[in-house]
Every structure is written in structure tokens, then in C-alpha cells.
Amino acid sequence: MNVSIYGVGSSLFGKQPAASPEQLAWTAVLEALDDAAADDIDAAFVGTVFGAPGVAQRVLQGVGLAGIPVLTIANACASGTSAFHEAVTAVASGRFRRPLVLGIESISVSFAGAIHPEPTDSEGRTGLALPGLYAMAASRYLGLGLVTREQLALVSVKNHANALANDRAQYSGDYTVEQVLESRMIADPLTLLQCCPVSDGAAAAVLGPERRRERDVKVRASVHRAGGLWDHRSEHVWGYELVRDTARDAYEAASVGPEDIDVFEVHDAFTIGEIVTTEALGMAEVGGGGKLVESGHTALYGPQPVNPSGGLLSRGHPLGATGVAQIKEIVDQLRGEAGDRQLASADLGLVETMGGGVAGIDGNACVVTVLER
Amino acid sequence: MNVSIYGVGSSLFGKQPAASPEQLAWTAVLEALDDAAADDIDAAFVGTVFGAPGVAQRVLQGVGLAGIPVLTIANACASGTSAFHEAVTAVASGRFRRPLVLGIESISVSFAGAIHPEPTDSEGRTGLALPGLYAMAASRYLGLGLVTREQLALVSVKNHANALANDRAQYSGDYTVEQVLESRMIADPLTLLQCCPVSDGAAAAVLGPERRRERDVKVRASVHRAGGLWDHRSEHVWGYELVRDTARDAYEAASVGPEDIDVFEVHDAFTIGEIVTTEALGMAEVGGGGKLVESGHTALYGPQPVNPSGGLLSRGHPLGATGVAQIKEIVDQLRGEAGDRQLASADLGLVETMGGGVAGIDGNACVVTVLER
Numbered sequence: 001m002n003v004s005i006y007g008v009g010s011s012l013f014g015k016q017p018a019a020s021p022e023q024l025a026w027t028a029v030l031e032a033l034d035d036a037a038a039d040d041i042d043a044a045f046v047g048t049v050f051g052a053p054g055v056a057q058r059v060l061q062g063v064g065l066a067g068i069p070v071l072t073i074a075n076a077c078a079s080g081t082s083a084f085h086e087a088v089t090a091v092a093s094g095r096f097r098r099p100l101v102l103g104i105e106s107i108s109v110s111f112a113g114a115i116h117p118e119p120t121d122s123e124g125r126t127g128l129a130l131p132g133l134y135a136m137a138a139s140r141y142l143g144l145g146l147v148t149r150e151q152l153a154l155v156s157v158k159n160h161a162n163a164l165a166n167d168r169a170q171y172s173g174d175y176t177v178e179q180v181l182e183s184r185m186i187a188d189p190l191t192l193l194q195c196c197p198v199s200d201g202a203a204a205a206v207l208g209p210e211r212r213r214e215r216d217v218k219v220r221a222s223v224h225r226a227g228g229l230w231d232h233r234s235e236h237v238w239g240y241e242l243v244r245d246t247a248r249d250a251y252e253a254a255s256v257g258p259e260d261i262d263v264f265e266v267h268d269a270f271t272i273g274e275i276v277t278t279e280a281l282g283m284a285e286v287g288g289g290g291k292l293v294e295s296g297h298t299a300l301y302g303p304q305p306v307n308p309s310g311g312l313l314s315r316g317h318p319l320g321a322t323g324v325a326q327i328k329e330i331v332d333q334l335r336g337e338a339g340d341r342q343l344a345s346a347d348l349g350l351v352e353t354m355g356g357g358v359a360g361i362d363g364n365a366c367v368v369t370v371l372e373r
Numbered sequence: 374m375n376v377s378i379y380g381v382g383s384s385l386f387g388k389q390p391a392a393s394p395e396q397l398a399w400t401a402v403l404e405a406l407d408d409a410a411a412d413d414i415d416a417a418f419v420g421t422v423f424g425a426p427g428v429a430q431r432v433l434q435g436v437g438l439a440g441i442p443v444l445t446i447a448n449a450c451a452s453g454t455s456a457f458h459e460a461v462t463a464v465a466s467g468r469f470r471r472p473l474v475l476g477i478e479s480i481s482v483s484f485a486g487a488i489h490p491e492p493t494d495s496e497g498r499t500g501l502a503l504p505g506l507y508a509m510a511a512s513r514y515l516g517l518g519l520v521t522r523e524q525l526a527l528v529s530v531k532n533h534a535n536a537l538a539n540d541r542a543q544y545s546g547d548y549t550v551e552q553v554l555e556s557r558m559i560a561d562p563l564t565l566l567q568c569c570p571v572s573d574g575a576a577a578a579v580l581g582p583e584r585r586r587e588r589d590v591k592v593r594a595s596v597h598r599a600g601g602l603w604d605h606r607s608e609h610v611w612g613y614e615l616v617r618d619t620a621r622d623a624y625e626a627a628s629v630g631p632e633d634i635d636v637f638e639v640h641d642a643f644t645i646g647e648i649v650t651t652e653a654l655g656m657a658e659v660g661g662g663g664k665l666v667e668s669g670h671t672a673l674y675g676p677q678p679v680n681p682s683g684g685l686l687s688r689g690h691p692l693g694a695t696g697v698a699q700i701k702e703i704v705d706q707l708r709g710e711a712g713d714r715q716l717a718s719a720d721l722g723l724v725e726t727m728g729g730g731v732a733g734i735d736g737n738a739c740v741v742t743v744l745e746r
Contacts, residue, residue: 053422053449057599057729066601070738071455072447076426082444093466226430228439356430365443 003091004216005371006098006206007036008328013201013316014170021051021106021202025059028202028321029102033063036206037213043096044070047083047103048320050110059102077269078224078355079103080203080323081367085224087207088369097208103324104202131195134270135187137237142189144287147275149189151290153180155271156193156313158293162300163310165340170199170316194271199316203324205331217331220348220370221253227356227364236286239273239354242366243280247352250368251282258282261304261370262346263333265326267354268311277352278306300341308333308341323353323367334373347373374626376464377589378744379471379579380409381701386574386689387543394424394479394575398432401575401694402475406436409579410586414438416469419445420456420476421693423483432475450642451597451728452476453576453696454740458597460580461742470581476697477575504568507643508560510610515562517660520648522562524663526553528644529566529686531666535673536683538713543572543689567644572689576697578704590704593721593743594626600729600737609659610645612727615739616653620725623741624655631655634677634743635719636706638699640727641684650725651679673714681706681714696726696740707746720746 009031011024033039044065046056056072075082080103087099141147157180163172175193183192210218227242234241251257258281266281268274275289283304284292292298298306309315309329312322330349332338349371356364382404384397406412417438419429429445448455453476460472514520530553536545548566556565583591600615607614624630631654639654641647648662656677657665665671671679682688682702685695703722705711722744729737 049426051447053447054729061601067599069597069599070448071459074424074426074445074447075443086444089468093468095462095466224442226440226442228434356427 001092001219001221002210003088003207003219004210005219005327005331006038006208006216007032007034008205008331009035010168010203010325010328011201012168013199013318013325015108015198016200017109019200021055021104022058022062024106024200024202025102025104026062028204029059029063029100032204032206038098038206038208040098041065041068041100041206043068043090043099045083045087045099045101046070046072047075047079047323048072048105049074049076049079050107051104051320055104056102075365076355077267077319078323078353078365078367079320081351081353081369082224082365084205084323084327084369085222085367088219088222091207091209099207101205101207101324102202103321105318105320106200107318108198108200130269131187131190133238134272135190137276138189138272140237141272146287147290149181150177151294152189152194152271152275153177154293155268155274156180158299159268159307159311159313160193162308162341163314166310166315169310169314170197171314172310190270196269196312196317199318201316201318201321201325203321203328205324205327215335217334218372220372221250222367222369223250223253224365224367225249227366237276239364240276240280242364243277243352243354246366246368247281250370254370256348256370261348261350263308263330263343263349264304264306265309265329266306266352268307268313269317271313274306274311281352305343308338308343323351326351326353327369330371334371374465374592374594375583376461376580376592377583378592378700378704379411379581379589380405380407381578381704382408383541383576383698383701384574385541386572386691386698388481388571389573390482392573394428394477395431395435397479397573397575398475398477399435401577402432402436402473405577405579411471411579411581413471414441414473414579416441416463416472417443418456418460418472418474419443420448420452420696421445421478422447422449422452423480424477424693428477429475448738449728450640450692451696451726451738451740452693454724454726454742455597455738457578457696457700457742458595458740461592461595464580464582472580474578474580474697475575476694478691478693479573480691481571481573503642504560504563506611507645508563510649511562511645513610514645514648519660520663522554523550524667525562525567525644525648526550527666528641528647529553531672532641532680532684532686533566535681535714536687539683539688542683542687543570544687545683563643569642569685569690572691574689574691574694574698576694576701578697578700588708590707591745593745594623595740595742596623596626597738597740598622600739610649612737613649613653615737616650616725616727619739619741620654623743627743629721629743634721634723636681636703636716636722637677637679638682638702639679639725641680641686642690644686647679647684654725678716681711681716696724699724699726700742703744707744
């Protein structure tokens, strides 16, 4: 589709209440600009959920990029990849030649007390917030015998271990299945170590048409779809169909199948999320996701690593920044620049981000992108 | 550019704390869908500044439009026309064939106490909020003899009188210049009746490629530009250059000049705003905007009416909804369906929206659109 990623950057991820969102973003943007070897940025697509009005403009002002068109896009947890998708679309159509993509979120301060459910937020009012909803999916999977508690815990073990080699990750650790299962219960059956943390962070990328440069990474396909109500008639848990359909479109657009992908970054907001997503992505049959992680197939040095960065569970989940950080991880892996977690060989990578209430009460969004070295 | 507006709709504008944002939006969306005679909406572009996460998805869910791609776009006071511009671009490039544009804002409740300046918001911290910044521009104009207090007040007199014929406007009235000048001082020289109110409201439009239908209104040009720092070396007050440059691009794209436009909706957040904007739009020389309103040139039945709806000053200013409401007013006028405020003849109309801190500390955005019957 004649779109490449020229450069990527990110801040540290973690609880950083003393850092302003602008400071986090400047770190990410300056790294991406330097990496891109391109200084003629002509637009900015900024993904954020709780970013204050004008935050994107302040960031750009601070790095000498005032005056370019700026679009700030909110799409729940998929805000970052939604902004990325808009930038890809803009380059593909010739609308812009060098857009900056920025994902930014600074929520540790506000989540410490200031944010309350909106009166119209049905998830907030019912208490069916994300941990509870993911827990319902996990319970159903457990009840149907489609996964075991130990397999769920293994996702956390794997991703925390992967993050040991990621010095920008919020958390990491060499945990056992027992330690994961014995950590504090958040929403049965999901324990603390099976839930993504509250995070502050920023990530950035610079895009443009394909050019002769070894380090650029090609966008082979990018698909954005939205889902609706949680269909209680469905045989599947929430989100499964949306991820499956979005991935199917992306594979088709890229002329590949799941077996061709060397490395995945997927939306493991909770351990059950990675299990269901690997199934929806076609890496396993329904009910096969647990065995997939158990077998080591998705381990860092397995045949098809999933979340080598540590994923949302360990790298952290600053909402709007997450998708762009996923992009950065795949770019780093395809370039062979992922440091101590570098895979031996990776030519094709896939990013999947899921946004919106998992019950679909508010509708969901999903972005799947296939990248190629 | 082969893009038409098929239908428009809006809620009432005003302080409506008992109405949810979704309720306001449903009214606007259902009216626009009905008006458009098209039921195959394939995407939604939603402009809002303070809309809660998921509000766009809840609106679409409620009208049976779940599952289409949704982009929620924040761009300060230009959020609505930024969303409109993205939809226009999407239709022009063939990306979508029937996008819904929605502007939505519900702020009367939160502005009553809950919103405080963000720690990184330089405007909030310095107290240089919008009334103060517009007042500085007005003071400079007064000091340089480019406008009189009476001419400023005349903008308010005109727009409040125009709104008498707009039953969806928040405020209207048959005021005198003296009454405007004697209303409570907000930021010297701007009195209460010279400042736009806090408003809740929603407005919607349905777009698509041109087709054979009398009531459709053509988009002849749409331009989105961004500005940077308030350049203290400039001879002009804030925003002048940005509006001038955006309008110049729009006139060029539409192959028209300001003299060809029959009716204008412009960003009169404060009276000085309309004065400076009419100058930046080329309707008068710098310093001629006051005389323009004084002469009756921009009156409802003058040669080139400005803000026949009542403008932001009287119709109200629910941030994200404003730009789409401006579009609706011009569509209504071009169709001859503006009721008691219908102009005798209008073939070409122009919408201008300005967003962002007026001092440009945070960067500004401007959208100018030329519409044709």
C-alpha cells in the first residue's frame, strides 16, 4: 500500500505522576523524529482518551512543529492504533506525505481519585467495568473447559518474563504460575498479576511513502473495524468476532495467513484477553489458546512469540499510547533492534488492539496491522 | 470535489442539564438521517471536546448504527468542523460513501464546577482564558482606533435579533447598543451580552458523493489549517492570519472571492471575534469590520448577512456541536428552508470556525468551508 514507518519512539511506561503528558510525549516524539531521518512532518494524528484539550498542540509547539494540521482521535484502548490507521490512510491516499503519529496518556494522577463514572456510563453505573467483564469471559471459558486457571496464569508468567528484557516496561518479573494465582484477587478468576496496570506513557511513529532505506518498515495492511452490542446469542465471548473479522480482513489485504506471521503484539489487557485473541487471530482453534501458551509456541523464543515486549500486562497500558507502543515493538523486532529480547528472525509482524467496553455496551473498535521488514 | 450534504439536523441549543449528551445527539442524528433520505451510513466522524469515552458509540448504538467505524475527533472549538472536514475528505477520496458527521457537547453541568484548569494548561494557570484573551484583542482594536465600543455592541445587537427567528437558539432578544454596553462586565471591554454562553447541544449531517437530488447542498471547498504561537511581532491580533490564510485557500479551492458569498456563519465567540473575522475573510479591510456591521451590510437582510442563525453569541456554543450547527444553518439557507430568517436568495455560503487558545499558546485550528446550492 506504499506506506512505510520511518521511525518510532517512546517514553518510559509506568506511573509517572511527576511527569507532564507533554514531557512524556516530547521524549517519544523526539526519538521518533531522530529515528525517522525526516524533518518535514506535515500533519499529526494523536491518539488519547483522557488527554486534556490542547495537549497535542502543546506537544507539537514544544518540538517546533506548530502550524501543521493536528487531529486528536479518541477510540478507547484502540486510540493509538486508530490514529496510526488514519495516518496510514492519509499517506496511502496521498493526502499527507510525512505524518507523525502520537499516542499519549497520563492517567495515574487522575485515576487516583478524580475520575468517576459519567452518569451516562452504563458500564460504570452497573459496575461492569473492564476487570469484571474480562472476568466474566474468563469464567465462561473456565466453565466450558476451554482454558485452565494455570493456562491463564501462564500468559502472565510469559509476559512478565518477556518484560525483563524491556527497560521501558512498567513491570517485569520471574514469576511462577503459583505466584500469579496467589496474587491478590481483583475479579475472580483474574488475580492482580493477570490485570494490566494503570500507566502513564507516550509513543510515536513517523510515516511516509515507501523509500530506499533499509531501516524503514513497510505497512503491508491496516484494518479498522467496529463492533456493536454484545450479542448474547453468540457462542463466543465478547470481542471474539470483532477481532476475528478484523484479522481476517487484514490477512486478506496482506495476502498472508496467521502461520506466516513471525511475531505478534496483541491486546492482553487481562490474561484471558491474550488467550481469546490468539484464537481469534487464527493461531489456534477456540479452546486452543491455553494449550498454545502452555506449549511454548508463543514464548519469546517459540515459533510465534506473542507480546515479546511484555504486552499490556507488563509494559503497561497508557490507553492512547498502547497501540503506538505495540507498533514500535514490532518495528524494533523487524529491524533486529529489540535488544535482549530480539528474535532470531522476523520478517512479518502483526499488531492487534481492541478498544471499547468489552461487553460491547458502548461498541468496540479493533485495529489489526501487518508490518513487514 | 464531488461531495454533497444530504441532510442536516440538530437538537435545541441551551443549558439542558437534564438531557444526556446521547439524548441531544439522538435528536440531531435522527433528524439528519430522515432529512438525508439515505440509510446506508458507513462511518461516523464525531467532534467533541469534553465528551465522555464511548459517547459516540452509545449514540450510534441507540439509533441502530452500531458496527460502523467511528472516529471521535477533538480540536477545541473547531471540533465539529474538523470532523466535517475529515468526512468530506473521506468521501472525496472514495474511502466512505455515506459518513455521518456529529457534533456533540454537554458542558453546562461540568462547567458548573467540576472542570478546573489542568496543571499543564498555561491559559488556565495564567488566567488568560478565552474571555480575557478576546478582551485583549478588543482592547488593542479600541486603542488603535480600529473599532468603537458601539460597533462591538452592534454585533451582539444584530446576532441576538437574528436569533429571534431561530427557535433552536439559546438566547435571543431585541437589544439596544446601550443595553449591550450596560450588561455586566466580563472582561473589559467585553460585557455579558458580548460573550457566547455555556451551552449543551448536538448537530449532525450526512454526506455523500453528488447525486441527482434538488435538496442536496454541494461542498465546493473545505480547508483545515492550524496555526502556532501568537506571534507578538505580528501587526494583527491573534487568529487574524490563520483565518485569513485558511479563507484564502478555501476561496482559491472554490474559485470564488468573498464578494461572491451570499451568507456567512462565522466564529463570533465574542463580538470582537466577528469583527476581526469579517476582516480576515476579506469582507472589509483591517479596521473596516466595525463599519461593516454599522452599515447594515452584514445584517439579516443586508447584502451579505453574517450569522443569520444568531451565531455563537445567541444560538449558543456547545463546543463540538458548533461547527456542525453552522453547516446546518448554511444548508438551511441555501435550501430556502430557514423559516422566518430565510434570505431572499442564497446560492453560496461560507462557514468559518476557529478553535484553540486565542493566544495561540496551544496552537489554533481553523476550518473554512464553502457550500453551494
